[in-house]
Amino acid sequence: MLDLDPGPYGFYIWMSYGLSAAALAWLAISSLAFARRWRRRAETLEARAREVEPGPDGQP
Numbered sequence: 001m002l003d004l005d006p007g008p009y010g011f012y013i014w015m016s017y018g019l020s021a022a023a024l025a026w027l028a029i030s031s032l033a034f035a036r037r038w039r040r041r042a043e044t045l046e047a048r049a050r051e052v053e054p055g056p057d058g059q060p
Helices: 007-052
Strands: none
16 A cells, blocks of 8 residues: 655655655746747747848849
8 A cells, every 4th residue: 555654754755845846847847938939039030041041133
């Protein structure tokens, strides 16, 4: 059977589990936010590069 009673140190053990879960969630969310930000930046730069590229006759 599964025994989840940590004894007299339960508060500290469950607090550390909670803080660890919160830290992992924060890292995952911030990583996704940074990825979206970099993707938008890359798309902006690619759009600017397409605007500046010369056409078939050599004119921008």
